[in-house]
Amino acid sequence: MPDSRCLVLFTKPAIAGRVKTRLIGELTAEQAAELHEAFLGDLIERVKSGNFALRIAWALEPRESVPESTVAAFRQQGADLGERLFDGLGRTSEDHDLVAAIGSDHPELPLSHIESGFDKLAEGAEVVLGPTADGGYYLVGATKQALNREIFAGIDWSTDRVLRSTLDRCRDLDLAVELLPTGADVDTPDDLSRLASRLAKGECDCPRTIRLLRAWRQIQP
Structure with a gap:
């Protein structure tokens, strides 16, 4: 039987002051929230066409409800990012053989990178990681059998x-790891400037983000 694949998109509601906070100063809190919403919309539109199931994991305050969406969604659970990643991947692995997680800080993430990650897992890798230039990762994936809480334990996040x-954790657990091409999150004003330059050159299809940056004149019409 073919393997069953699921991508979990970890994100937050677009609420001013709670998203893209490292851009506040360059942008207003309201603009940062608009940008987050544009990133999320572009990313969802792209990954919906992938050869995998899609779930959204929302970071919510206790009294907030999971936003209505055409995509199946659930509330993130856990005290830190590692616990939330393990919980989200763990619950989706109940129904899928291969699971992966991404965030919403990279609106230009190619669908091919995600598909490649799942293919590597199907071909023998137990864990797959998509590195970012700042020493983090934009994607983490694992097989159902390899998924282990210890992969995410004791990490100095951010x-x-x-x-x-x-x-190092994967090596200690004797897990076979494959890496994807290096990508870039968009967290800082410099990151945003580089993204605007790439979008101006037509290097990625991000219509919501492009419209917003054009309105702010970060991209010339």
Whole structure:
């Protein structure tokens, strides 16, 4: 039988002051929330066409409800990012053989990178990671059999040691790891400037993000 694949998109509601906070100053809190919403919309539109199931894992305050969506969704659970990743991947692995997680900080993430990650898992890798230039990763995936809480335990999140620490964890667990091409999150004003330059050159199809940046004149019409 063919393997069953599921991608979990970890994200937050587009609420001013709670998203893209490292861009506030360059942007207003309201603009940062608009940008987050554009990133999320572009990313969902792209990955919906993938050869895998899609779920959204929302980071919510206790009294907030899971937003209505055409995509199946659930609330993130856990005290830190590692616990939330393991919980989200763990619950989807109940119904799928291969699972992977991404965030919403990379609107230009190619669908081919995600498909390649699942293919590597199907071909023998137990864990797959998509590195970012800042020492983190934009994608983590695992087979149902290899998924282990220890992969995500004791990681100093939001540092340049995330990828290296995760690779060390996988080595200690004797897991076969494959890497995807290096990508870039969009977290800082410099990141946003580089994204605007790439979009202006037509290097990626991100219509919502392009419309927003054109309105702010970060991309010339």
